[in-house]
Amino acid sequence: MARDQSDDLQNPFFLHSADHPGLVLVSNLLNRNNYNTWERAIRIALTAKNKLGFIDGTHDQPSSTDPHAVAWSRCNSMVVSWLLNAVTNEIADSLLYHESAQSIWTDLQLRYQQSNAPRIYQLKQSMNNLTQRSLSINTYYTRMKIIWDELKTFQPAPSCHCGNMKAWNDYPEQEFIMTFLMGLNPSYAAVRAQILMMECSPSILKVFSLVVQEERHRAIELDSHAETGHGSAPSVALTQGRRRPICSHCGLVGHTVDRCYRLHGYPPGLKPKPKTRFNDGTVQAQKQTHNAPAVFDEGMHPTTRQVQNFSDSLDNYLPGSHPAASIDNLSTSQIQNIIAHLSARLHQPNTAIMPDTLSLSISHTTLDPHAAGITLCQKKYALDLLTETGYLGCKPSSIPMDPNIKMSKDDGELLSDITSYRRLIGKLLCLTISRPDICYSVNRLSQFLAAPRTSHLQAALRILQYIKRTPGQGLFFPSSSAIQIKAFSYAD
Known part of the structure; x- marks a missing residue:
């Protein structure tokens, strides 16, 4: 009796007893943003099942009189079920009425496969924006390697068997090493310099091993310091x-x-x-001593030096007072002298009214009659923010947000580090104290703090480019303006 070929393990029509329509081949289901990685995972899984030919057209549907027609129909339905289980419910509903696995595969390719140029641009942009920050070395390396491995699939190197192309084939790995080292925190400058000064360029795995050893060595030093640093102190x-x-x-x-x-x-x-x-x-x-007049300690905010000198000058108006005297012990005449001195100083031109809290500079000027008034500005805060984010040398923008942009909570990929986005929005909210021109843009981006995406981060970075254009912009309250109430309304 002849043996049925569908029972042969090498036959593409063979189905194992563990194969069933509810089987899920991949862990990450297909959505709008992960087609490239999903496609590779599906190909690997179907190759292991010996069913790749049902999606690439190798095993076409036979005629109804062919002896393998029933086996092909059974295997095709099984692959269709696996593909439906590997996508989200929303996508699966649109694929339910396809007759073959090959038609489903072609449909998904036409819908979600990007051309090489936009995807390469997106991957390189993600890699340039990826830095270690608060991540561990292992997490930082893993995220970068995922991007780099996908990028390598779009950049095939020419094959050569004579050995003359070895230097060219090793160049992409050297570029990966440089990108990895540039994204490390400044605290790893010593081990980075050690790697760069090696005569023979190490592999990326060797570089990763050296940086991980440095990270572990620091953890050991912190633990030993905690155990031996101050043994007698209570913990x-x-x-x-x-x-x-x-x-x-x-x-x-x-x-x-x-x-x-x-x-x-x-x-x-x-x-x-x-x-x-x-x-x-x-x-x-720890309590601060309230002196009369107010005395600022040496360890306080460094921008309070003018306030320190100003308070020291009040000693001339407090005859016989001691620096540690309480304000409750001042006489009525001493209090009146302080009030008169403060009133005289506040009416002097270009006098700072308050210390630089949150880098908020408030000044009063009367030198120019046409520009007399109070100016409120956060220029130092804006420059510090640009320096911290690395946008001090960026290209300026004339507007804080594109007027045609449409943002939603599902637009773009989820950010791997949402803490940096929340921190940036928080700092921008503090800047709106003196910058009402960015209030709308910042408040709009603050709506996505729960699950920020790449499109939201790009819009926030656009605001930094706008701040770079006018870092010293603030509020001006002229002293000669008449008090008027103005109202505006919009009606169709």
Whole structure:
């Protein structure tokens, strides 16, 4: 008796007992943004099942009189079920009435496959924007390698068997190494310089191994410092029945030595402030001494130097007062002298009214009668923001947002690091204190803080380009303007 060929393992019509219509071949279902990676995963899975010919046209539908017609129909229906299980429900509904797996595959290619140029541009843009920041070395390397591996599929290198093309074939890997090193945090400058000065260029795996070793070495140093740095200091404080950690370096409550800002440096934009200190088993609060007049400490915001000099000049108006005297002990005449001195200073031209809190500069000028008034500006804050984001040398933009842009919560790919987007929007919101021209754009982008996407980040970076054009723009309140109430309305 002749053996049925459909029972042969090498036959494309063979179906294993574990094959069923509900089988899911890939973990990531197809959506509008991941077709390239999804296509490769499906090809790998169908090749393992020996069913790739049902989607690329190798196994066409036989005639009804062919002995393999029933086996082909059974296998085709199985592949169709697998493809429907590998896409989202929305896409699957539009593919349900296709008769063959090949027609489904062709439909998906025409709908979602991008041409090479736009996809290469998108991948290179994602790679240029990818930096380590708060990511671990392993996470940062993995995300970059995913982009690089897909980019390599669009850049096939010429094959050569004589060995003369080895240097050219090794060049893409060297470019990957340089991109990886440029995205590392500045704290890895030493190991980066060590890698760049090697005579023989290492492989990307060797570079990754060296950087990971540096990361682990730092973790060991922090752990050893925590164990041996201040062994006699208590590590836990009791606060209202709760156990809170104590830093062995600064003695403050609420963090450990491996997260001490005084030891490792403060994050950008964060200033030191008095906190609770543990001393001899008791919790004491650091309090500032309220002097008369107000005295500013040396460790406070560096832009308060003018306020320090201004407060020192008040000593001439407080005869017999001690620097540590309380304001409650001042006499009525001393208080009147202070008020008179403040009034005289505030009416002087170009006098700063308040310290540079949030880099908010408020000045009063009377030198020019046509430009007399109060100016409110955040130029330093804007320049610091551009420096922090790397957009200080960007190309300026004349408008903060494209008037024709249409943003939605599903437009573009999800950001891998949503913290950086939220931080940027938060800083832009602080800048709207003196920049009402960006209020609409920033408030619109703040609606997508829950799940920001690449299109939202590009719109936020457009605002930075606009700020680069006018970093010193602010508000001006003229002293000669008449008080008038103006109203505007829009009616069809």
